[in-house]
Amino acid sequence: MYWKESMEDVWCLHILILCGLRGLVHQLWSTYSNMLYLNRRRRVSQQGIDYEQIDNEWHWDNFLILQAIVGTLAYLNFPSLANLPLWDVRGFISCLILHVMISEPLFYWMHRFLHSPHLFPLYHWYHHESKVTHPFTAGNATFLEHLLLCVIVGIPTLGTAFIGYGSISVMYSYILAFDFLRCLGHSNVEIFPHSLYQRVPLLRYVIYCPTYHSLHHQEMNTNFCLFMPLYDVLGNTLNAASWSLQKEISSRTISEVVTLHDGTAERAPDFVFLAHIVDIMSSMHAPFVFRSFSSVPFSTQLFLLPMWPFTFVVVLTMWLKSKTLLFSSYNIRGRVNQTWVVPRAGFQYFLPFAAQGINKLIEEAILRADRIGVKVVSLAALNKNEGLNGGGALFVNKHPNLRVRVVHGNTLTAAVMLNQIPRDVNEVFLTGATSKLGRAIALYLARRRVRVMMLTQSTERFMKIQREAPAECQKYLVQVTKYQTAKKCKTWIIGKWSTPRQQSWAPSGTHFYQFVVPPIIPFRRDCTYGKLAAMRLPKDVTGLGTCEYTMGRGIVHACHAGGLVHLLEGWTHHEVGAINVDQIDVVWEAALKHGLKPLYNST
Known part of the structure; x- marks a missing residue:
């Protein structure tokens, strides 16, 4: 187009721009929908979105491609579309009339036909496979449904153009508004205050709300409308609970315990894993950034690089954040488990002047968990740093009457590490030897009659452990x-960051076990490198759709799993400070009993 004197292909350019904007609308709604720390109380369904639903909705944007093709075909058959004016007020009025009088009732009746016993199992079941509505659910449908949706969108837009009132602004406005409202209805977050419907009663029949549409996914013989509940009233398919449930959800406050529509109190989580940001890149591995990306193990990708500067600014502004953020939620054996994130990046933990502020955030999170009835709080790697708070001992000593159990989970971490080491190994080299984990590993291996070379410059600390x-x-x-x-x-066990030069002293064929965060970079091609200690969750876990850092699906760090075992066993002691070596085998057997599995075949 730059080299041509005319703008004959401008219609295709508009289609390209529209595709980008429509994708952005869905992405922004997805971001908001997944910000649990903002909208937890207003969520219609408290259930998390699992990997299966994410995979089913992976190609949610197929409809954008199809509608782009239809739009291009329309231009090829009607080249005059390229000559539409930028603005025409009559076009907005015509488009609105065509939508209300034709698109809305047509969608309503087509939707009801798709729910008929013959058509539903053939064409519409796929859309209802999504157990929890999400903005991407709006675009998740079969090919026939996408074709029908093209008709619904095309009537107001192309119809307005054919009667002579079309304009570029009408095309953009209607299509983007259409996507916006579809995402709104599927967002699973109630955004309309009930007082608005009380002040303007007619509004409830003109525009639907997320609660209204969610009821269609629960009771599929009700609430069929596109955007206007008026047609459900006329068709006698209005769900009687629509407005009462909307009032209950929209009236929830930001208090930590709320009352649900059935009169019961919302259940506080049983278990909380208190995590932290590792680095700037990994901070983008969150469901409210890219849901699909967060559902696979983290790795640095090129598409993240342009976002790095903005993310860096966001992380720095988190210094002002005085509260942990709710990151994700899932269920195991009927227990509600949540991940809260301390809004601090890894490098901030190593700034001496930041230690007091970080400990204050962790302490406030523990006290909040204690206040709302959480049973166990497990601390992630840097949140239990020995130099920071003594592996959590600081908080337990300061608040001796805590009902919530504080757990560093390192006992299971040590167990996972030790059960990876083959029984025939008779000598190991251990760095980070005087750390909490290093000490426990050394003492356990010594009991197994394994020679442990403990790398430390402090003879006093070594002698104390010995x-x-x-x-x-x-x-x-x-x-x-x-x-x-x-x-x-x-056999090297790495508990302290190791440089390429330091790794070079290992003989060829060495295996590096490691419990250092972040893990060391595998420089040696003639050696093998183990991953951080982790365990696979039981298969009956529900609502889990986010991978924990570089871990695979359904896999969590061993300290996370250690907190779960503490909960499932009903243990009443705190697990802070030094690791009790006598408890390593006890915790390991308990983890296996509850269905947690190691990622290797122990020997």
Whole structure:
């Protein structure tokens, strides 16, 4: 078009721009719908969206491609469409009349026909496969439904053009408004205040709300309208609970416990995993950014790079955030589990002046969990840093009357690490040896008669750990101060960041087990690298649709799993501070009993 003197292909340019804008409308609605920390109380269905629904809706944007093709065919058959004016007030009036008088009733009756016993199992079941409505659910349908939707959209837009009142502004306004309202109805978040319907009673028949449409997905013989409940009234298909449920949901406050429409109190989560941001890139691995991306293990992708500067600014502004954010929610064995995120990135944990503020955020999250009735709070990696709060001991000592159990989960982390190591290994090299995990691993292996080369410069700390081992096992703990000492050892356990030069001392064929966050970079091609300790959740977990950092679907870090085991076992003690080596096998057996599985075949 730049090199041509005429703008003969401008219609195709408008189609391209519209596709981009329509995709943006759906994405922005998806972002809002997944911001649980903003809209948790206004959600129609509290159930989370699982991987199966995300996969079913993966190609939700097919309708954009189809409608773009239809629009192009319309232009090829009617080239005069390229000569539409920019603005025509008569076009807006005509478009509105065509929508209300033709598109709305036509959609209503087609929708009812699609719910007939013959058509539903052939064409419409796919849309109702989505258990929880989401903006992407609006575009998730069979090919026949997409064709019918093309007719619904085309009548007001192309119809207005054919009668001579069409304009570019009408095309853009109607199509974007159509998508906006479709996303609104499927958002699962009630945004209309009930007082608005009380002040303007007619409004409830002119525009539907998310609650109204969600009832159609629950009771499929009601609420068939496109956007106007008036046609459900005329067709006698209005759900009697529509307005009472809308009032109940829209009246919920931001208080921590609310009353549901059946008179019961909303259930507080049983378990909370208190996570944190690892780095700027991983902060974009959230369901309110790109839902599909968050449903797969995190990896740095090129499409994230343009967003990095904006994300960096957002992370910095989170310094002002004085409350943890609700990130995701799922159910296991009838227990409600949530992930709350401390709005701090990994690098901020290593700034001395930031420690007090971070501990204050963690403490407030624990107290809030205690106040609303949470049973267990499990702390993620940096939130239980020994130098920061002594593995959570700071909060337990400061608040001795806590009802909520504070758990660092490192006992199960140690168990996962230890059960990965083959039984025939008789020597290991351990970095981060005097850390909480390093100490427990060293003492456990010494009991197994495995020689542990503990890398530490502090003889005093080494001697303290060595004295904890049984007298007959103390000889298996050996202090070393250089990486070169392990140049013949093929089993390395990494608990402290290791540079390429330090890794170079490992002999060829070495396997690096690791519990350092973030994990070390695999520089050696002649060696193998283990991942962070993790466990697979039981198959009966529901509502889980987000991968935890680089973990696969249904897999969580071992410290997360350790908190779940604490909950499922009903243990009443806090798990903070130093790891009790005697409890490692106990926690491991309990995890296996409850269906959590390791990601390897232990030997």
